[in-house]
Amino acid sequence: MSAPSLRTLALSAAALLIGGYALAFFWAPLEAEGFIQKIFYLHVPLAIVALLGFVVAAIHAIRHLRTEDPIHDARSYVSIHLSVIFGTGALITGALWAKGQWGVWWEWREPTLVSFLIIFLLYATYYPLRYSIPERDRQARYASVFAITAGAFVPLNFLAVRLAEPFIHPRTFSSTGGLPGEMLVAFLVCLAGMALLWVSLVRFELGAKGASGDLAKLRRALLPSEAPPPAPRRAVAPAAVSTMSADQGKGS
Amino acid sequence: MDAYRALLGKDLRVELRTLRSLPAMALFAVTIFVVFRFGLDRTGLEGELAAGVLVVTLLFASILAINRLFVAERDEGGFELVRLAPVDRTVLFAAKASALLAYLVVLELVAVPVFALFFLDSAAALPPLVPVLLLADIGLALIGTLISTIATMSTARDLLAPLILLPLMVPLVIAAAGAAEPVLRAGGPEYERFGTWLAVLGLYDGVFALVGYAVFDYLLED
Amino acid sequence: MEPLLALEQSEGYVAGAYLAFAALLLIYVAIMAAKLQRIQRELRELADVADEPAGRPKRKAGRASRAQRREMEAARREAQR
Numbered sequence: 001m002s003a004p005s006l007r008t009l010a011l012s013a014a015a016l017l018i019g020g021y022a023l024a025f026f027w028a029p030l031e032a033e034g035f036i037q038k039i040f041y042l043h044v045p046l047a048i049v050a051l052l053g054f055v056v057a058a059i060h061a062i063r064h065l066r067t068e069d070p071i072h073d074a075r076s077y078v079s080i081h082l083s084v085i086f087g088t089g090a091l092i093t094g095a096l097w098a099k100g101q102w103g104v105w106w107e108w109r110e111p112t113l114v115s116f117l118i119i120f121l122l123y124a125t126y127y128p129l130r131y132s133i134p135e136r137d138r139q140a141r142y143a144s145v146f147a148i149t150a151g152a153f154v155p156l157n158f159l160a161v162r163l164a165e166p167f168i169h170p171r172t173f174s175s176t177g178g179l180p181g182e183m184l185v186a187f188l189v190c191l192a193g194m195a196l197l198w199v200s201l202v203r204f205e206l207g208a209k210g211a212s213g214d215l216a217k218l219r220r221a222l223l224p225s226e227a228p229p230p231a232p233r234r235a236v237a238p239a240a241v242s243t244m245s246a247d248q249g250k251g252s
Numbered sequence: 253m254d255a256y257r258a259l260l261g262k263d264l265r266v267e268l269r270t271l272r273s274l275p276a277m278a279l280f281a282v283t284i285f286v287v288f289r290f291g292l293d294r295t296g297l298e299g300e301l302a303a304g305v306l307v308v309t310l311l312f313a314s315i316l317a318i319n320r321l322f323v324a325e326r327d328e329g330g331f332e333l334v335r336l337a338p339v340d341r342t343v344l345f346a347a348k349a350s351a352l353l354a355y356l357v358v359l360e361l362v363a364v365p366v367f368a369l370f371f372l373d374s375a376a377a378l379p380p381l382v383p384v385l386l387l388a389d390i391g392l393a394l395i396g397t398l399i400s401t402i403a404t405m406s407t408a409r410d411l412l413a414p415l416i417l418l419p420l421m422v423p424l425v426i427a428a429a430g431a432a433e434p435v436l437r438a439g440g441p442e443y444e445r446f447g448t449w450l451a452v453l454g455l456y457d458g459v460f461a462l463v464g465y466a467v468f469d470y471l472l473e474d
Numbered sequence: 475m476e477p478l479l480a481l482e483q484s485e486g487y488v489a490g491a492y493l494a495f496a497a498l499l500l501i502y503v504a505i506m507a508a509k510l511q512r513i514q515r516e517l518r519e520l521a522d523v524a525d526e527p528a529g530r531p532k533r534k535a536g537r538a539s540r541a542q543r544r545e546m547e548a549a550r551r552e553a554q555r
Contacts, residue, residue, distance in 0.1 A: 035484050036484040036488060039487070042495055085502060089495055096488075119419070122420060132406035132412060133407070145470060146402060161426065163448065163452065
């Protein structure tokens with residue numbers, strides 16, 4: 001099974017996103033809440049893709065523990081990295097939506113926002129954890145355990161936060177129940193585009209990491225006597241994965 | 253099974269003899285109650301505030317125990333012992349989690365009556381709290397043991413463990429406080445969504461028991 | 475003079491959200507670009523090091539023209555054969 005190339009992925013992502021947002025703005029009907037509802041097509045896909053990304057990271061972590069192949073650790077690391085970025089986007093767009101719709105920058109009664117805050121706080125500890133364990137193999141293994149634990153945590157957290165709200169919640173973004181046809185189509189296209197964007201960026205970053213690793217290898221081979229260059233701030237195991245090319249990555 | 257009993261017995265015996273963690277935890281909890289009395293400027297608590305103060309205090313006290321859970325293993329080579337012994341390493345996970353659970357239960361045996369003494373009108377609310385706290389303790393013990401093991405091997409362990417633990421404990425706080433709130437109402441214990449919250453706690457415990465069982469081995473590898 | 479698109483308040487927030495998304499994306503790309511530039515630079519340094527033992531003149535700083543680079547590549551391949 002050959003994975004689609006990064007170029008195909010990126011172009012498809014761009015096409016779907018542009019198409020999706022065109023549909024959202026020019027085709028989907030205006031909701032009762034008004035124009036502000038259009039943020040829905042941005043905020044919700046960001047949130048869903050970030051969450052799926054955390055789960056994907058957990059799956060890569062499981063493979064890493066089983067096979068001890070550092071490439072799975074690299075994939076897990078990059079997946080978490082990009083999901084944290086997408087999650088930040090979800091929080092920012094969520095705050096803007098809250099401000100536009102209800103006049104407040106933050107709303108505790110909005111389960112998505114609150115869950116995301118908690119998840120963000122959790123995954124933000126991933127980096128201090130990695131940096132604080134100097135031995136490469138152990139660092140990668142512990143990071144994988146963290147990714148698995150956190151991945152199991154994500155759905156539990158959502159459930160608990162959702163339940164914390166009284167059954168009648170006047171303030172939610174949950175428009176997915178009972179979406180008219182055009183809105184659903186536009187939403188799904190945006191969601192697909194966002195997902196492909198995530199995959200493209202993961203591949204992209206994995207490629208860069210692979211190149212870095214190869215470079216380090218070359219350097220050691222050509223300049224064996226030279227003291228290693230000042231370690232980049234990210235002295236993490238994924239840099240050791242040297243044989244990846246941009247064409248590999250999530251595909252397998 | 254023998255290994256489990258041996259490890260658990262050792263931990264409990266050491267704690268009983270040295271009283272390293274338990275008195276500190278109990279004192280900590282009681283002191284936090286006093287701080288809350290002044291921080292919230294209230295002499296009586298009920299409903300949401302009571303549930304919140306109780307659950308949060310237990311949470312912070314548990315972090316004390318979790319930070320110190322593997323001190324002996326770290327200082328005296330306990331990990332090597334388990335690695336070398338022909339035992340399933342998961343046994344260490346079960347034993348440590350059980351020990352932590354025991355500490356939490358003992359803590360609550362002291363802290364909860366003190367809480368009732370300080371803030372509640374009657375002790376009628378206490379019995380329904382037992383299943384809630386027990387299930388929450390199991391969750392705390394499981395996740396605490398797991399994260400404590402991770403943090404043990406890092407250089408910033410005292411800082412890292414609470415940082416990772418607190419977000420992970422949020423569902424426990426939500427469910428335990430959610431169940432406790434109606435129970436602690438002024439007019440007498442009520443049971444709103446009690447079953448739901450217990451189910452959430454049970455689910456949490458189940459998930460992390462499985463996760464811990466599955467991954468603990470990898471944490472102990474060299 | 476009136477702005478071209480007199481946005482209502484809610485429309486401002488929508489625009490803001492989409493702009494924030496675009497900004498996030500572009501910042502990410504910029505950071506990755508910086509990383510790639512560093513990789514290119516180091517690669518070039520290593521290529522220079524690889525040239526030295528073969529007695530080839532060290533490539534001067536600044537990019538050689540395409541014709542020059544093709545020439546050097548051909549010469550390098552010749553030397554390896």
